[in-house]
Amino acid sequence: MTDTMTSTETTESVADFAARARTWLAENMPSIDPDDPPFSVRAEQSSWDRAKELQKRLYEGGFAGICFPREYGGLGLDHAYQKAFNAECRCYEMPLILNVPTFTICAATILDMGSEAQKRDRISAAIRGDEILCQLLSEPSGGSDLAGVITRAERNGDKWIINGAKTWSTSAFAADYGLLLARTDWTVPKHEGLTMFLVPLNAPGITMRRIKEVNGNEEFCEEFFDGLELGDDAVVGEVNKGWEVATRQLHHERRAVGGGSEFASGTAAENASEMPPDHVGLARATGQDGDPRVQDLAGRALVRRIVKEQLIDHVFRSIGNGSLPPNAGTLIRLFHAETTELEVDTALAIAGTAGVVDEGSDDAPRLTGLMDVGVRYLSRQTGSLGGGSSEMARNVISERILGFPRELAADKGIPFNQVKRNKC
Amino acid sequence: MTTANPEQLLFASTTQTFLEKQASLTHVRGLHASGVSFQPEWWQRAAELGWASLLVPEELGGGSVSGDGVADLAMVAEQIGHTVAPGPLHPVSIVLAGLVEAPGGHEQTIEALVSGELVASWAVYEPARPFAPLLAATKATRTDGGYRLDGVKDRVEAGADCGAVLVVAELDGAVRQFLVPTDIPGVTVTAQDSVDLVKRYARVRFDGVEVGESAAVGTAEQTPDIVERQRQIALVLQCAEIVGVLDAVLAMTNQWLFDRHSFGRPLASYQALKHRAADMKMWFEAARATTAGAVRAVADRSPDAPKLVSVAKAYVAERAPVMLQDCVQLHGGIGVTWEHDLHLFLRRVALYRAMFGSPEDHHRAVYALSSETEANA
Numbered sequence: 001m002t003d004t005m006t007s008t009e010t011t012e013s014v015a016d017f018a019a020r021a022r023t024w025l026a027e028n029m030p031s032i033d034p035d036d037p038p039f040s041v042r043a044e045q046s047s048w049d050r051a052k053e054l055q056k057r058l059y060e061g062g063f064a065g066i067c068f069p070r071e072y073g074g075l076g077l078d079h080a081y082q083k084a085f086n087a088e089c090r091c092y093e094m095p096l097i098l099n100v101p102t103f104t105i106c107a108a109t110i111l112d113m114g115s116e117a118q119k120r121d122r123i124s125a126a127i128r129g130d131e132i133l134c135q136l137l138s139e140p141s142g143g144s145d146l147a148g149v150i151t152r153a154e155r156n157g158d159k160w161i162i163n164g165a166k167t168w169s170t171s172a173f174a175a176d177y178g179l180l181l182a183r184t185d186w187t188v189p190k191h192e193g194l195t196m197f198l199v200p201l202n203a204p205g206i207t208m209r210r211i212k213e214v215n216g217n218e219e220f221c222e223e224f225f226d227g228l229e230l231g232d233d234a235v236v237g238e239v240n241k242g243w244e245v246a247t248r249q250l251h252h253e254r255r256a257v258g259g260g261s262e263f264a265s266g267t268a269a270e271n272a273s274e275m276p277p278d279h280v281g282l283a284r285a286t287g288q289d290g291d292p293r294v295q296d297l298a299g300r301a302l303v304r305r306i307v308k309e310q311l312i313d314h315v316f317r318s319i320g321n322g323s324l325p326p327n328a329g330t331l332i333r334l335f336h337a338e339t340t341e342l343e344v345d346t347a348l349a350i351a352g353t354a355g356v357v358d359e360g361s362d363d364a365p366r367l368t369g370l371m372d373v374g375v376r377y378l379s380r381q382t383g384s385l386g387g388g389s390s391e392m393a394r395n396v397i398s399e400r401i402l403g404f405p406r407e408l409a410a411d412k413g414i415p416f417n418q419v420k421r422n423k424c
Numbered sequence: 425m426t427t428a429n430p431e432q433l434l435f436a437s438t439t440q441t442f443l444e445k446q447a448s449l450t451h452v453r454g455l456h457a458s459g460v461s462f463q464p465e466w467w468q469r470a471a472e473l474g475w476a477s478l479l480v481p482e483e484l485g486g487g488s489v490s491g492d493g494v495a496d497l498a499m500v501a502e503q504i505g506h507t508v509a510p511g512p513l514h515p516v517s518i519v520l521a522g523l524v525e526a527p528g529g530h531e532q533t534i535e536a537l538v539s540g541e542l543v544a545s546w547a548v549y550e551p552a553r554p555f556a557p558l559l560a561a562t563k564a565t566r567t568d569g570g571y572r573l574d575g576v577k578d579r580v581e582a583g584a585d586c587g588a589v590l591v592v593a594e595l596d597g598a599v600r601q602f603l604v605p606t607d608i609p610g611v612t613v614t615a616q617d618s619v620d621l622v623k624r625y626a627r628v629r630f631d632g633v634e635v636g637e638s639a640a641v642g643t644a645e646q647t648p649d650i651v652e653r654q655r656q657i658a659l660v661l662q663c664a665e666i667v668g669v670l671d672a673v674l675a676m677t678n679q680w681l682f683d684r685h686s687f688g689r690p691l692a693s694y695q696a697l698k699h700r701a702a703d704m705k706m707w708f709e710a711a712r713a714t715t716a717g718a719v720r721a722v723a724d725r726s727p728d729a730p731k732l733v734s735v736a737k738a739y740v741a742e743r744a745p746v747m748l749q750d751c752v753q754l755h756g757g758i759g760v761t762w763e764h765d766l767h768l769f770l771r772r773v774a775l776y777r778a779m780f781g782s783p784e785d786h787h788r789a790v791y792a793l794s795s796e797t798e799a800n801a
Contacts, residue, residue, distance in 0.1 A: 280795050289795065292788060299787030302794050303738045306731075307714045314713030324709070331706045338706075395695070397702035402678060404701065405693040 010077060017077070018084040024061050029054070029092035037268055040097050042219040043210075048132060048174040051095035055129030058095070058265070065103075065127035067262040068111065073124030079262040086267045094266035095129070101170055102126050103263040104256035105249055106133035106179055110198070113237045113245045118198055122177055134175035135249060136166040136199065136223060141422055143168070143385075144392045146181075146250075147190045147243060148411070150421070151225060153182035153197065160184075160197065160235075162205070162228040168386075172221035173208060175201055180225075181246050184239055186417040193416055194242035197234045205229065215379040254329045257387060260316065276305055277347035277373065285366040286354060294350055301346040308332075308339045327400050334393040340383035347373045431489040435474065435496065439503050442473055447509035449765050455510055456621040461585055462510040464543070471540025475500055475513060479520050479657070484527055485535050486520075494657070494723035498664035498715070505668020508772045510622040512582040514661050515545035519590045521657040522546070522601060525650045526642035533588065533603060544603070546654060547577035547589040547628050555781050557592060557651045562630065564595040564602060570636040571595065571602060573610075576629050579779070583626020584615045590641065591630070592651065598644040599651065604635055620771045652730060655780065656722045659733040662776040663715040663740045669769045670708050670744055676765075677701075677751040697754065704747050711740045731793045738786035741777040748773050 012020075032038060040047035058064040059073075066082045068074025075081070107123045110133075114122070125131035139149050151164025162182055172178060178199050185193030201208070205228035210218040237245045255261045269275060279298035280289070288294040312332050318324035324331075348355050351373040360368025384390045398404040411419040446466060455462065471477075478493035478500070480486020488496045497517060504513060516537055523530045523537075536542035548557050562575025573593055580589060583606075591602045606613055610633035616625040642650045678701060681692040691697055718736035721729040748770045752759035759766050777783070 280791065295788040295791040296784045297787075299789070299791035299794075300738070300742075300783075302790050303735050303787060306717075306735045306790075307710050307739045310713040310717040310735075311710045314709060314716060318709075328709075331709055334702070334706050335710060391699070394699040394702035397705055398698035402698075402701055402705055404681070404698050405690065407695060 010075075014080045014084050017081050018088055021063055021085050021088045024063065025089055025092050028057055028061055029089070029094070031091055032093050034090045034268060038093065040270060042097055042171050042174075042270075043217060045174060047097060048171070051097050052129045052132070054093060054095040055098055055127075057129075059128050064129070064265070065123075066265065068107065068123055068127060072111070072119050073127040082262050082265065085265065089266050090268065094268070096266050096268060096270040097171070098126070098132065099261075099264040099266070099270075100256050101135050101253070102133045102175075103265070104261040105135060105252045106177075108252040108261070108263050109179065109245060109249045110236065112248045113196070114198070115233070115236075117233065118236065122198065125176075131176040132171070132174050134169050134172040134178045134201075136169050136172070136178040136180040137246065137249070138166065138168040140165050140167050140222070144389055146246065147194065148416075148419075148421075149181050149183060149194065151180070151182045152186075153184050153195060153230075155184075158232065160230045160232075162197070162199075162225045162230060165222065165224050167211070167220075167222040169221045169223060171219060172201065172223060173210060177201060178223075179236065179245070179249065181242055183416065184242070187415050188240070189413050190411055190416045190419065191243040193240055194246070195239050196236040196242040196245035197230055198236050199228070199230065199234065203228055203230075213379055213382070215375050217379070253387065254333075257333070276343050277301075277376070279343075279346060279350060282347055282350045282370070282373065285370060286350060286352060288350065297346050297349055301343050304339045304342050308335055311335050325401055327396060330393045330396045330401070333387065334390055334397065337384040337390045337393070341380060344373075344377050344380045348377045429490060432496065432499070435489045436499055436503070438473055439475075439500055442470065443503055443507055443509050447504075447507055447511070449507050449768060452508060452510060452621055452768060461582060461622050461624040462512065464585070467511050467543065468540035470511060470513075471538065476516050476520065476540060477538045479517060480524055480534060480538055484524060484531060485538050486524075492723050494660065495719055497657075498660055498719045501661045501664035502668035502671070505665040505670075505772075506672045508621075508669065508768050512543045512545065512585065514658065515581040515586070516543060517661060518546045518654045518658050519544040519588075522590055522641055522650050522654045523603070525653055526646055529638040530603060530641065536587075542587045543582060543585055544588040544590060545580050545582050545586045546658070547580045547583075547591040547604075548651075548654075549577060549579040551576055551578045551627065554785070555779075557655055558599050558648060560592045560594045560599055562591065562593040564593040564600060566595070567634060570634065570639060573602060573604065573630040573633040573635065576627065578616065578625070578627040580626045580628050582624060583628055584613055584624060586613075586626075589628055591628075595644070598647070600644060600647050601641040601650065602635060602639045603641055604630070604633060604639060608633065608635075610634070618775055620775045621768055623772070623775060656718075656729055656733045658780050659737045660715070660718050660722050662780060663711075663718060663733075663736045666740050666744045666773055666776055667708075667712050667715050669773055670711060670747060673748060673751050673766065673769050674704055674708055677704075677754055680755055691754070700750060700754065704750065707743045707747060711743060714739050731790060734781075734786040734789040734793070737781060738783045738790060741773075741786075742783035744773045745770070745777050 065074030066077050066085055070076040107126050110118050110122055126133055137146060139151060141150055142148055153160045153162050178201055180197045180199045181194055183193055184195040205226050207224040208221050211220045211222055212218050279301050283289040283294050283298050315328050315332050319326055319328055351370050354367045354370040355374040358371045395407060399406050477486035478488045478497040490496055520537055523534050527534060537544060550561055564571045564573050586606055588603055588605050591604050593600060593602060610631045612629040614627045616627055618625055681697060682690055684691045714736040718732045721732040752766055758764050
């Protein structure tokens with residue numbers, strides 16, 4: 001989002017900045033092999049402690065928050081400086097897990113919509129490596145219909161009292177503050193009665209638990225709000241204008257996921273699950289690398305992965321030159337889901353029994369670890385659900401890109417307290 | 425295919441106007457009805473627009489408006505796809521792509537191809553064998569004044585309308601290419617039909633065909649690279665033309681979904697159909713993206729070009745027939761009639777799916793190239 005960018009406040013050229021960063025990184029940050037990086041597991045607290053420590057070093061060295069304004073702890077430089085830094089930091093350990101959602105979504109949204117105090121306090125604390133931010137949007141009552149949230153914020157004197165539940169909050173257990181969307185007026189249509197709050201997660205009235213996924217991952221959290229008290233200073237933007245804030249969040253999320261955010265520092269894959277399955281390696285490990293059928297299967301998956309990268313590039317260019325509308329990013333989202341399904345299915349097909357029975361032994365060391373393929377298969381659909389389902393993506397593409405008629409919204413224009421909800 | 429300069433835009437619009445006026449679907453049906461593949465004078469007019477000069481350097485009488493002949497050629501192919509136009513753009517371009525790599529002694533042939541006077545084609549396939557351009561059972565042997573050729577080639581595009589063919593043959597254990605006129609003794613050309621309404625192929629037999637020293641194109645050392653360049657041009661042309669086909673067919677199908685009403689509402693309002701249109705839009709943009717990637721790699725002579733043309737062919741030729749059939753389905757019964765134009769497009773796409781390597785072949789090619797990379801890493 002260019003309108004959130006501040007003008008360059010330096011006389012140092014990008015090249016000089018990059019040169020200074022190169023020297024500083026070599027002296028201050030741990031070096032890594034970019035082709036075999038140490039991955040951080042988001043579900044583990046130690047990953048977050050490490051990320052904060054690395055972020056502190058960046059801050060102390062004067063290389064944190066490159067594109068955030070100076071008055072909020074950043075450097076106030078434009079994207080070119082961040083891109084140059086990204087190129088320099090490839091061979092160093094970076095606090096990559098702070099990019100999403102802390103910097104690219106939450107801090108970016110606070111910068112767009114927050115009060116002066118929120119910007120000054122939260123953004124600078126994140127840049128210093130003191131605080132982590134998260135999003136509290138989805139609810140157990142429904143995923144795709146985000147504006148249909150039923151967590152309620154009620155006025156009591158000069159306080160807001162929050163009751164309800166949120167779910168699928170990325171890394172919320174590690175976070176200090178969260179952006180929480182709640183309903184403040186039930187007598188108006190659903191988008192018009194929402195308010196965004198910035199919530200300290202250690203406040204009384206919040207119970208958090210980890211969600212355990214089928215693959216064992218425990219990164220996501222569910223939170224219950226039971227009489228949580230907030231002041232007016234917690235409101236982000238205006239009361240009953242929370243949907244505007246949420247829209248900014250979704251905008252920043254799409255840009256971040258596509259790798260197009262100026263607020264991300266470092267662009268490498270942050271963990272092993274972002275790495276595609278190694279189909280060639282699997283074919284070799286199972287002794288099938290000479291089988292034309294397996295070569296066809298694996299080749300198809302390899303092709304699809306390359307096409308995905310080409311599509312990302314094509315969509316970015318096309319949005320840039322106006323030949324595709326801005327929400328064409330949804331094409332990437334859907335293609336990613338489709339590609340992940342193919343890659344995971346192909347890996348399972350090649351792994352055969354070794355993907356579902358642990359066949360590894362001293363005599364068959366190459367088969368060790370292949371059951372990971374089967375475990376990954378069990379949570380195959382996460383790529384088609386996270387960040388909006390593939391079905392929602394198809395609605396967006398057909399309606400907003402192709403101009404097909406919109407789906408009937410039975411809640412349109414109707415006071416939210418009259419809208420039909422889940423049968424308990 | 426990407427952002428164009430004013431000269432490219434002019435070239436594109438001239439090409440488009442020419443195709444709309446002189447190569448519409450009605451023309452294609454007319455040619456088919458009269459059993460004609462293309463009219464030579466039509467091809468000469470196309471050549472006058474510059475279609476055959478794009479891969480040829482200026483010093484050999486060619487040139488392209490943008491200086492990027494491969495991109496311009498892909499643009500022409502994409503436009504051709506809009507009406508599945510006739511003509512020997514593919515065979516002529518493939519032969520020229522080879523000749524300009526080793527032009528010595530072939531200057532006149534290049535000039536005649538650029539002007540459209542001569543049509544030539546790549547004789548690379550052999551009967552009952554898959555596409556394997558560096559394996560030839562056709563034999564060349566040295567004679568006093570040149571070479572003698574013996575063997576059979578088939579699936580030679582526009583073979584019956586060619587004045588010359590570029591023949592892949594084995595000479596002294598190495599693969600070589602020879603430019604052979606089709607009207608000399610010992611050459612027998614037999615037409616082969618295809619599912620396409622206007623694209624024709626031919627079996628070309630060489631029985632003790634004598635050619636001069638100058639018939640050879642490139643040395644034994646140069647030939648594998650020249651053949652690879654020709655293969656890349658062939659695949660890029662196919663992919664670009666299929667992108668044009670998809671563009672036209674999706675526009676036609678989406679319009680149909682808006683116009684056609686059932687149960688009092690447009691088909692476009694049914695979510696089950698909207699989702700299929702969304703998938704097809706995504707696959708179309710992916711086809712365009714991977715084709716553009718292949719075009720750039722071939723234009724830049726990137727080391728990745730062998731892989732990226734296979735990636736593009738594998739993806740585009742796997743997806744496009746599925747999309748075409750789905751468009752038939754979305755049209756309903758009208759889609760399987762001769763009267764409706766969909767089958768003209770389906771024919772071309774089915775043809776290209778198989779020619780110069782199927783998606784399955786290219787999957788294996790990409791596997792082999794990725795496997796090499798991993799072994800070297």
